[in-house]
Amino acid sequence: MKRFRFNQQEIVFAVFAVLFLAFSIFLRGFLTPENMLTLLQNVAVLGILGLAMALVVIGRGIDISLIAALAVPPGLVLQMVQNGHSLPASLLTAVLLTIAFGLVNGWLIAYAEVPSLFATLATGLLLAGLGQAALFQLDVVQWSDGMQGFERLGQGTILGVPTSIVMFAIACVVVAFLLRQTRWGAYIYAIGDNPYAARVTGIPSRPIIVLQYVVAAQIGCFAGLVMAASVNSMPTRVFNSTLIYDVILVVVLGGIGLSGGRGGVLNVIIGTLLIGTMLNGMTIMDISYAGQNLVKGVVLLLAVITDSFLNPRNEETAQQGDI
Amino acid sequence: MKYAVRTAKVIAAALGLAAIAAPALAQQGLDEPFQKPFKEALAGKTVAYVPVAMNFDLTEGWYAGMKKELEPLGVKFEIRDPNWNTNAGAQAVTSLISEKPAVMVIHNPDVQTYAKLLQRAENEGIYVIQINMGSAYRSSAFVGANWIEIGEKDTEAVVKACQGKSNKIAIVQGALSAAASAYTLKGVENVLAKHPEIKVVSSQAADWDAAKAKAITQTVLKQNPDLCGIVGFWDGMDIGTAAAVKEAGLTGKVFVATSGGGERKGACELVKSGAFDLNLSYDVPTQAAQMAGTIKWLLSSGAKAGSIKGSEYTTLIPITKENADSQTSCWNLSDLKK
Secondary structure, three states: OOOOOHHHHHHHHHHHHHHHHHHHHHOOOOHHHHHHHHHHHHHHHHHHHHHHHHHHHHHOOOOHHHHHHHHHHHHHHHHHHHHHOOHHHHHHHHHHHHHHHHHHHHHHHHHOOOOOOHHHHHHHHHHHHHHHHHHHHOOOEEOOHHHHOOHHOOOEEOOOOEEHHHHHHHHHHHHHHHHOOOHHHHHHHHHHHHHHHHHHHOHHHHHHHHHHHHHHHHHHHHHHHHHHHHHHHEEHHHOOHHHHHHHHHHHHHOOOOOOOOHHHHHHEEEEEHHHHHHHHHHHHHHHOHHHHHHHHHHHHHHHHHHHHHHOOOOOOOOOOOOO | OOHHOOOOOOOOHHHHHHHHHHHHHHHHHHOOOHHHHHHHHHOOOOEEEEEEOOOOHHHHHHHHHHHHHHHOOOOOOEEEEOOOHHHHHHHHHHHHHHOOOOOEEOOOOOOOOOHHHHHHHOOOOOOOEEEEEOOOOOOOOOEEHHHHHHHHHHHHHHHHHHHHOOOOEEEEEEEOOOOHHHHHHHHHHHHHHHOOOEEEEEEEOHHHHHHHHHHHHHHHHHOOOOOOOOEEOOOOHHHHHHHHHHHOOOOOOOHHHHHHHHOOOOOOHHOOOOOOEEEEEHHHHHHHHHHHHHHHHHHHHOOOOOOEEEEOOOOOEOOOOOOOOOOOOOEEEEHHHO
């Protein structure tokens, strides 16, 4: 007898649907096209970061240094332009720095075989420290005249849709293509599912792992550029914030298991939508900060408890490396 | 009569003599008796500076300003950077107490954490100067902004701008645990109590984070497009608030009032661009000069630490379109570091 089972993704989607419905009915001004766009716009950067994290988590890793990649290279762009360098040269430097950063991460994890959690924890600190000590004059790097026009990456609209949502959509398409349509994507799933079997079957697992971290860092840098453009500055102090937990939250809530090999872009979108709906609804209701944290915690717990109730873990479903 | 004339002659002669002698005396020079003890009181002393973090306009400005004033006098200026970590800050203060600097300049992350430690430091004979964000313990000196006044002035400006409009305002607070944010909110409440016609449609904490401030403001503006003003609590965060207002096409229609240290890029240029309508500056270079002045006074006074207690609240500079172009309204960090 085959029993119908919900998986985490469906549960979160159900929670999202219930919340969305409740807000639409009870909250005046929630279900308007303008508010829907604002909702998405507010979580676009989080969503882009979620994609980067998903890529790594599917390959059975984790990238804690993502916020450093978000803060430092884009901050460097703003700082260099402020110091009189041209925008293209600054962007190129930032991209090169990001690639180098991703390579270091990847090398540590794939070749030196340092667990990804520790490797990226350390490299993130290193990059953020480098930025603070050597690259930036102040931790909020301000927009300058040389950046004129670049703010369109995060402000304004394209065909009526706020640009940051378009950027999130583009990132979704790119990552979905990478994961589903390319051989590399298939390799990432294979490595995430069973790294030893993947290696035995001849998949070049080490280079693929390096690639994962380079791409993730690059997406992080892209998210940072969108963020900087949208607030007209780069608050590099964001590295000290709890943003990375929100990113992990989006990924895990969306149903991408930390044990790797499962999930995709759709999961990130669902996780992002749930967070966005909660934040937007609570802001409209003008709930206090403490109250918001309480609600966030309760919803999260509900999702996690329901999942373990409906899908109990046993030797068969648990994987090595499961967190 | 004859006698009187003679007397007059003597006086005249005496005066003449005095007139000749006086420059001669001046050429000898006169010792000012207090400068030597002043120099001795300062030379070789250590001043320790514990901000909440370096690398932002306020703390960098204070550092540069104090260093410039004190190092020529032979004062050793030390810095302990807890980098936003309250525990690391408390550890820095604790270890400083045993190292016994002459003065500690403390920037509190909140009202409670350092309070007991600062009291202990003054009992050990270390002068404690608290800057911009005070603690529950009153030490030898406080130099900094009056947050209540900032909240009041910003809100008054917003209330005034709202006259004849919707009377709907929003408040973008900083971090809930920060005294600066809580005190500013009190100032806002003081003014709102006098203006019952004003309706606060949103009062949320954005954690000093520009991206969060932008997200909140966007949502609030979508719900209340007729909003007439926003009271923000820090310009570094309200750059996000202003970006949301601009994106909604409401620049000039929604009055944005905020406050900050008055660094040119973060303050004057944003007022000039129309992002902020009012930015109350607590003028960091002046604050730094007052801090240095207080250090000099305390060290040369010989007073027992903690035996005298006083405050120096900063005179605020309201930066608006009118004075945003002026050279004196704002300051450049690069100039201060020279």
